[in-house]
Amino acid sequence: MLNIGNKQKRVDGPQKVTGKATYAADIASPFYHAYVLQSTIACGSITAIDTSAAEAFEGVKGIFTHKNLPERLKNKVDYTDPLSPPGKPFRPFYNDKILYNGQPIALVVAQTFEQARYASKLIKVTYEEKKFKGSLSDNLKNASADRAPEPASNRGDFKKAFKNSDYTIIREYRQSRNYHNPMEPHATSVEYKSDGSLVVYDKIQGVASSLKYLNGVFGLGADRVQVKSDFVGGAFGSGLRPQYQLFMATLAALELKHNVQMVMTRAQMFSFGYRPEVIHTMKLGCSKDGILKALSHKTVGETSTFEDFNETIVDWSGLLYKCDNVNLEYELTPVQSYTPLDMRAPGGVSGVYALECAIDELAHEAGIDPLEFRRKNYVDYDQNEDKPFTSKELMACYARCEEVFGWKNRKDLSKTEPHLLKGYGMATGSWEALQQPASVSLSMNEEGTFTIKCATADIGTGTYTVMSQIAADKLGVSIEKIKFMLGDTAFPDSPIEGGSWTVSSVGSAVASVCEKFKYRIADIWKRNNPDYQAVAFEDISFQKGKLEYGSKTFAFTEIMQQASKEELSIAHSESPAAGQNTHSGYAHCCVMVEVTVDKDLGIIKVPRLVNVSAAGKIINPKTAENQLLGSMVWGLGMALREEGMVDTRYGRVMNANFAEYHIAVNADIHDIHTEFVEEKDDKVNPLGAKGVGELGIVGLAAAISNAIFDATGKRLRKLPMLLDDVLEA
Structure with missing residues (x-):
């Protein structure tokens, strides 16, 4: 029997369900345990740090700060990694400067984790605090296109086309900061060998990244260090760049000449990268019959003060629909925080959220069904790159999703309890297919x-x-x-x-x-x-x-x-084969949702989610379906739950825990369905396969937003959309 194209259970499943799978913190060696102390201010410097009480505490083996960082780690050291954005990467313990609240300022290594954690609280730190750059909203005047890469080229004459359009909209959409929070916290276990070599078990999405980082910082080549990562309990972008626990565990192991393990706490998982907060300004115009004539998408995103993190956000608006007059702008604003990180469907999920909400609003202005509006403006080639697609079965996705969801008859199904308002929404999703x-x-x-x-x-x-x-x-x-x-x-x-x-x-x-x-x-x-x-x-x-x-x-x-x-x-x-760049490769999907909104309480529920995707050859429908379902659940959380809340007075994440940083849970998920349409592609790669891990989240938040409007008649243009927003609207 052929394996490709058939549902195959996970070959590593038995190891995982029996607990035999070893993650980075599961290595059985006699480890010292490391715990990090973090800054309590967002900007300034350390004027004094007293570690004497901590050093005297039972079980403590060593304490590391900027005062005793080995000189070899300060000079001619490359802290970059393959995914470093432009700027100067963060260097732990490099000096007394504080760049963000939660910055690691001391590392305690002890016989046990509990000893290290308690001893860290005995360290006395005094600061000289400075005024800092707080939130994105407070620093919009500092936004600059100079810090961001140029988006896809503008085309046509947007201003003229917008002015001459029969229907126009100008809308602003906001998206809050999101944090990755995979099930497995970041961890590094370092085994120190008698010859001074290391075996490093790291939570990472590519061991080569960790090896390059260790080589650049510590001068450890492949002859002196081996990095392993057999299993990773979720990452979704948080494990693309080596995180600071890798540096600290390795530093301690080399200096103490002993095995060292460091596992981040859940709160510490909020002290590094995240999906950045962004503000979109959309301007769209169409003719009386719903043909797009003008489209402008400007986005301002946040980055750190020391690196220029950027995403491909606005380009999606020049890609998904046929439009000859397009204006795209992208700016960055520095804030006092750690650098953002790529997060599932980076850039795409943000840009498509704004685009798909705006498309829905324009369709409503023109009095055209949202699905029909999208069909009218379907495009069969990449206008940004002026290239044909390797394949594109989005029309088949529209047709199948319409059939499965019952889009044409949706209003006939809208009877519900008197206190509930029911609405329906849809969106297009897409993600690039690269090799x-x-x-x-x-x-x-x-x-x-x-x-x-x-x-x-x-x-x-x-x-x-x-x-x-x-x-x-x-x-x-x-x-x-x-x-x-x-x-x-x-x-x-x-x-x-x-x-x-x-x-x-x-x-x-x-x-x-x-x-x-x-x-x-x-x-x-x-x-x-x-x-x-x-x-x-x-x-x-x-x-x-x-x-x-x-x-x-x-x-x-x-x-x-x-x-x-x-x-x-x-x-x-x-x-990739020579000449492969003559075409653009993308996977596509159509997503449709049903929502209910409580008239009195503002509670939003999503009884039904349907996603139909075109992603080339599906190697394993079971795991591909699993990826889409996970992305869809995350998209629901992004739409209605997830919000990284920062106290702008102190630059501190206020909800750095699972009690207050809300994610989608079982009670939020009801009828959720996904399937694939057939898509043959002999150009995208030798297998003809396109990835689906990111695809399912793209467009989902917009579809829910559009459905809430359908239910209530009110537009919510900020993520997440909370019951307070419904009641205020």
Whole structure:
């Protein structure tokens, strides 16, 4: 039976449900434990830090601050990593300067975690506090396009087209700061070896990132440090850049010459990156029959004072719909906080939220059904890049979603309890389909079992399973004969797991190395069987671990024995095909939602969510569906729950916990449905597959916002949309 295209249970599932899967903090070694003390001001400097009481406390093995940071870590050291934005990356303990509230200012290492945590409270710190740049809203006058990359080129004459449009809107949309909060907190376990080398177990979305960082900061090359990350309990962008626990655990291990482990607390998970707060200004115009004539999207986002974090936000407005007169602007405003981080569908989920709300508002002004309005303005090529798409089955998504949801008859279904208002909304979603260079190795042992290695990651998305499926089909063996190994810098290089490109990048490399193996095994067979030397490769087939030619079959293991080979090994590196950049690759979806709003209490519920996606070849519908469902739940949380609240007087995150930072929970989720339409793509990558991890969240918040308007007649233009907002409206 073919594996590709069929639902396959996770090959790593038994390890996870039985507790045998080892995460970064699960390593069983005699560790010292590290705990970090954080600043309580947002801007200024440390005038004094007294660690004497903490040093004298039971079990304490060492304390690190800016006062005793080794000099070698201050000069000619590269703190950057592959995903550093422009600017100067944060350097822990570099000096006495405070850049943001929650900045790590001291590290306590003790025999136990409890001893380290208690001792940290004995450290006395005094500050010289300075005025700081607080919130985005308070610093809009400092917004600048100079700190941001240029968006896609403007086209046409927006001002003229907008002025001559029959229907126009000018709207502002706001989106609050969001925090990642994966189930597994960030952690690093460092094993110190007798020769001074290290084995580092890090929560990261690509071990190569951690290795590069350790090399740049500590001068530790691959000959002195090995980074491993077998399992990651969610990351969604928070693990793209090495976080400060990696630096601190490694520093302590090297200085104390002992194993050290550091696990962040949930509150500390709010002390680094996040999805930035943004403010959008949308100006749209259309003709009487609903044809888009003018579109302007300006976004102002927040960044730190020391790095210029940026996202591709406004470009989506020049991409999703046919419009010849487009103006795109993007600015950044520095605030006293840590640098934002990429977060699921970075830029796309923010930009499409504003666009899809504005499209809905313009459709309402023109008196046209929202779905029909989108169909009228469908575009079959990338106007930003002036390229055709590798494939685009968005129209099929519209049709199928309309059918499954019952969009045409939605008002006939709107009867409900007297105190509830019911509404329906929709949106388009999209995410880019990219391929990155990736390398893999393959070996087969004398028992016919294949081991494939790659330094990629599995953050819960199903990488172990999908790669095993690809290899099994390409080799013609059962999935039980495949052992896929990842998350180790000793393995061939891989891009980070992010951007929904792992299947297209690593999967394409796996498919190619399997093809190489078949050529190799066929060559060995022909060299050891003179009667078959003239056989063309195209006339050979591979099934059930055997080479087949005519009525003859030869087991892979027999061929190896004939060649006196105990193990057959092959390596391969795969890059995007030459000429692949002649087309634009994107996955697309249509999302429709039903909401109810309590007239008296303002409580918003979402009884029904439907998503229909076009994402090329779906390797494993089970894990792909799982990715979309997770994204959709997150999109609901983004729309109605998640809000990072910062006290602008002190620059402190006020709700740095799960009690007050609200996320979607089981009680929020009712009827949720997702499916795929068929989409054949022979250009996007050798597998024809597009990622879906990000796709499900894009457009969801806008669809809910549009449905709330349909229910109440009031537009809520700020995320999250809370019951207070409904009552005020």
